[in-house]
Amino acid sequence: MSTTTLTHDEAHHHEAPKGWKRWLFSTNHKDIGTLYLFFALIMLFLGGASAMLIRMELFQPGIQLLDPDLYNNLVTNHALIMIFGAVMPAAAGLANWMIPMMIGAPDMALPRMNNLSFWVLPAAATMLILSFVVPFFPGGGTQINTGWTIYPPLSVQVGMSMDFLIFAIHLLGISSVLASINIIVTLLNMRAPGMTLMKMPMFCWTWLVTAFLLILVIPVLAGGVTMLLFDRHFGTSFFDAAGGGDPVLFQHLFWFFGHPEVYILLLPSIGVLSHVIPTFARKPLFGYKSMVGAMLAVATIGMVVWAHHQYTVGMSLGAVTYFMIGTILISIPVGLMVFNFIATMWRGAMTFETPMLFAVGIVLMFTFGGLSGVMLAVVPADMQYHDSMFVVAHFHYVLMPGAVFGLFAGVFYWLPKWTGHMYDEKLGKLFFWTNVISFNITFFPQHFLGLAGMPRRIVDYNMIFTEFNVISSIGAMIFGLSHLLFLYIIFKTIRGGKKAEGRSWEGAKGLEWELDSPPAFHTWTVAPQIK
Amino acid sequence: MNQRVPDKHRKNRRTTLLLSGLVVAMFGFGFALVPLYNLFCQITGTQSLSQRSQIGLATPTSERVDQARWVTVKFDTTVNPNLPWEFVAETNKMRVHPGQTYEVNFHARNRSHSAVTGQAIPSVAPWQATPFFSKLECFCFNKQRLDGSEKTIMPLQFMVSTKLPAEINSLTLSYSFMRLKEADSDDRENALPPMIASAPDQ
Numbered sequence: 001m002s003t004t005t006l007t008h009d010e011a012h013h014h015e016a017p018k019g020w021k022r023w024l025f026s027t028n029h030k031d032i033g034t035l036y037l038f039f040a041l042i043m044l045f046l047g048g049a050s051a052m053l054i055r056m057e058l059f060q061p062g063i064q065l066l067d068p069d070l071y072n073n074l075v076t077n078h079a080l081i082m083i084f085g086a087v088m089p090a091a092a093g094l095a096n097w098m099i100p101m102m103i104g105a106p107d108m109a110l111p112r113m114n115n116l117s118f119w120v121l122p123a124a125a126t127m128l129i130l131s132f133v134v135p136f137f138p139g140g141g142t143q144i145n146t147g148w149t150i151y152p153p154l155s156v157q158v159g160m161s162m163d164f165l166i167f168a169i170h171l172l173g174i175s176s177v178l179a180s181i182n183i184i185v186t187l188l189n190m191r192a193p194g195m196t197l198m199k200m201p202m203f204c205w206t207w208l209v210t211a212f213l214l215i216l217v218i219p220v221l222a223g224g225v226t227m228l229l230f231d232r233h234f235g236t237s238f239f240d241a242a243g244g245g246d247p248v249l250f251q252h253l254f255w256f257f258g259h260p261e262v263y264i265l266l267l268p269s270i271g272v273l274s275h276v277i278p279t280f281a282r283k284p285l286f287g288y289k290s291m292v293g294a295m296l297a298v299a300t301i302g303m304v305v306w307a308h309h310q311y312t313v314g315m316s317l318g319a320v321t322y323f324m325i326g327t328i329l330i331s332i333p334v335g336l337m338v339f340n341f342i343a344t345m346w347r348g349a350m351t352f353e354t355p356m357l358f359a360v361g362i363v364l365m366f367t368f369g370g371l372s373g374v375m376l377a378v379v380p381a382d383m384q385y386h387d388s389m390f391v392v393a394h395f396h397y398v399l400m401p402g403a404v405f406g407l408f409a410g411v412f413y414w415l416p417k418w419t420g421h422m423y424d425e426k427l428g429k430l431f432f433w434t435n436v437i438s439f440n441i442t443f444f445p446q447h448f449l450g451l452a453g454m455p456r457r458i459v460d461y462n463m464i465f466t467e468f469n470v471i472s473s474i475g476a477m478i479f480g481l482s483h484l485l486f487l488y489i490i491f492k493t494i495r496g497g498k499k500a501e502g503r504s505w506e507g508a509k510g511l512e513w514e515l516d517s518p519p520a521f522h523t524w525t526v527a528p529q530i531k
Numbered sequence: 532m533n534q535r536v537p538d539k540h541r542k543n544r545r546t547t548l549l550l551s552g553l554v555v556a557m558f559g560f561g562f563a564l565v566p567l568y569n570l571f572c573q574i575t576g577t578q579s580l581s582q583r584s585q586i587g588l589a590t591p592t593s594e595r596v597d598q599a600r601w602v603t604v605k606f607d608t609t610v611n612p613n614l615p616w617e618f619v620a621e622t623n624k625m626r627v628h629p630g631q632t633y634e635v636n637f638h639a640r641n642r643s644h645s646a647v648t649g650q651a652i653p654s655v656a657p658w659q660a661t662p663f664f665s666k667l668e669c670f671c672f673n674k675q676r677l678d679g680s681e682k683t684i685m686p687l688q689f690m691v692s693t694k695l696p697a698e699i700n701s702l703t704l705s706y707s708f709m710r711l712k713e714a715d716s717d718d719r720e721n722a723l724p725p726m727i728a729s730a731p732d733q
Contacts, residue, residue: 109543109546109547110543110547157612177554180550181547181550181551181554184546184550185543185546185547185550188546189539189542189543189546190539190543215550215553215554215557216553216557217557218554218557219554219555219557219558219560219561220557220558220560220561220564221561222558222561223558223559223560223561223562223564224561227562227565238565241611241652241707241709242611242613242709242710246568246569249564249565249568252564252568253561253564256561256564314656314658
């Protein structure tokens with residue numbers, strides 16, 4: 001199996017269609033992957049802009065820029081746009097691009113559904129943006145001041161913007177579920193002959209687990225927000241205590257989705273790391289089987305520990321004890337993954353190109369976020385930290401390195417494959433350092449703020465918290481703007497640069513590297529044979 | 532390879548159908564969680580809202596009054612937005628001896644011009660203190676009907692048990708007043724929402 005790059009097969013296939021039809025009607029996994037990635041990039045800037053507004057407001061105590069309701073609406077939007085708009089589509093984009101090339105399949109199993117699952121997204125994003133815009137118009141109702149958790153009874157009282165949000169969540173859910181079904185079918189049925197499940201590249205494994213998690217939890221969220229919609233408009237009382245319902249039920253439904261969602265965001269990036277670290281350490285991944293096992297354990301335990309987000313709602317001692325122990329247990333398989341990564345690097349011939357820098361950064365900073373997670377898992381401690389800035393610091397330390405930096409690593413790692421050009425390594429490293437340093441300036445002080453008692457989701461704060469907030473806000477401005485460099489690097493790489501070889505990285509292994517860079521429009525039309 | 536293509540299509544369709552079934556099942560499971568959640572709370576004894584209202588319907592017991600110990604009882608009132616009432620406690624807090632019976636009045640006023648029936652749902656925080664707080668006489672045991680603009684005083688007799696854990700020296704009794712929807716046709720015993728009304732058997 002030498003570098004047999006297959007140009008398109010005249011008998012079955014045609015060249016890439018031109019113009020807008022190429023994108024709107026696309027059934028090609030590479031084009032759809034590109035669409036996903038650009039969509040995520042736009043959303044990244046939208047979500048980032050709302051975060052920068054939040055930090056500008058928090059630069060000084062008092063109310064400077066934003067009304068309290070508008071502030072809370074931005075908090076809501078920041079979370080929803082980043083989670084559903086940026087991270088999940090970006091991970092789906094990587095999956096679309098890479099999975100067929102990695103397993104030797106000509107395309108995704110269900111190409112037309114693939115098209116649908118992407119094109120639902122812009123509609124959903126429009127709904128999400130409308131939910132923010134509508135309250136500015138007369139008769140538009142109040143702003144969504146609930147945070148992304150949309151807890152009733154507050155969410156029942158919000159104006160019509162909440163209905164836009166509920167439908168946006170439905171659409172986003174449909175998109176993810178369709179994409180997940182497609183990915184699972186592809187991974188189960190389309191592997192090249194000889195590639196057993198346990199020979200599958202790690203990125204494919206992580207996406208298999210992620211897709212199953214999505215299928216299991218997104219419908220429950222859809223059910224929860226549907227009940228919310230019924231409570232708002234059709235006189236039911238699922239969550240209305242006056243009608244015999246219980247608002248805490250919504251919290252259970254939400255976090256039944258919300259906690260596995262954390263692993264949905266995390267796992268694809270773990271998959272990227274499992275390729276980046278072996279490539280630049282020039283050693284095979286340490287403990288492939290234990291990695292798969294650890295991931296399955298994380299996903300399984302992660303499904304049944306959701307109520308650790310609700311310690312303060314007044315559950316019985318037995319219940320909180322169970323959720324505490326379950327949550328702390330997760331740190332064992334996660335720790336195993338981290339040790340596997342460290343063992344892969346151990347005595348490897350390491351070089352530190354941008355993807356590797358991000359990978360090492362993730363191992364360090366994600367572990368840090370994991371440790372503050374264990375602190376939050378402990379019930380008596382959490383009673384103190386609950387809903388404080390400490391929680392904000394914690395989940396940004398797990399989600400930025402754990403999810404977003406992993407996606408950055410993946411983008412830099414595969415950008416030569418996608419575009420056929422090497423990115424500018426100097427700029428890449430500059431981006432890494434400004435990004436990582438400003439990230440830490442932004443979020444590290446928030447630990448201290450939280451421990452000192454500053455609550456989150458509130459527009460104003462006590463004077464004593466000023467210094468750390470100033471530091472955090474300055475960091476946030478640098479952090480936000482540093483992404484313009486990211487944008488520049490991507491466009492520069494698309495437009496030109498050093499020609500990338502098929503095997504763009506010296507130590508890169510796997511089927512995708514046996515194709516040309518950039519790969520032909522249709523690849524692996526004849527499946528490779530895996531020994 | 533071409534031989535295998537239809538085969539592969541059938542396999543893909545099967546997997547897709549199975550997964551779609553899983554999606555539908557999980558959507559159903561979301562709704563099934565509503566009754567399951569109540570069931571779970573009953574079995575494990577986690578207090579749901581309905582059970583909380585029933586705790587502490589104690590008959591007067593002859594506990595010795597613990598003169599040495601002081602416990603602060605705070606009163607908190609909430610009126611559901613559906614109910615056009617004002618409802619406040621006469622006093623925000625009281626210092627009490629465990630074992631002794633006290634009385635406190637709540638003032639209620641109907642702000643609307645028509646008769647409305649409501650019911651108060653009590654809860655005690657911290658929840659660990661709930662079994663040690665007894666209401667000997669409470670307006671929350673019955674539904675309350677106020678004519679348009681009517682004012683009334685609602686008395687509460689309560690006692691904090693001497694068995695209250697030593698680390699608790701302050702507790703909050705909170706009332707949420709809810710509107711009863713079937714209120715207009717009065718004398719319906721089951722005016723409470725079904726879940727709350729069925730609570731005494733549990």
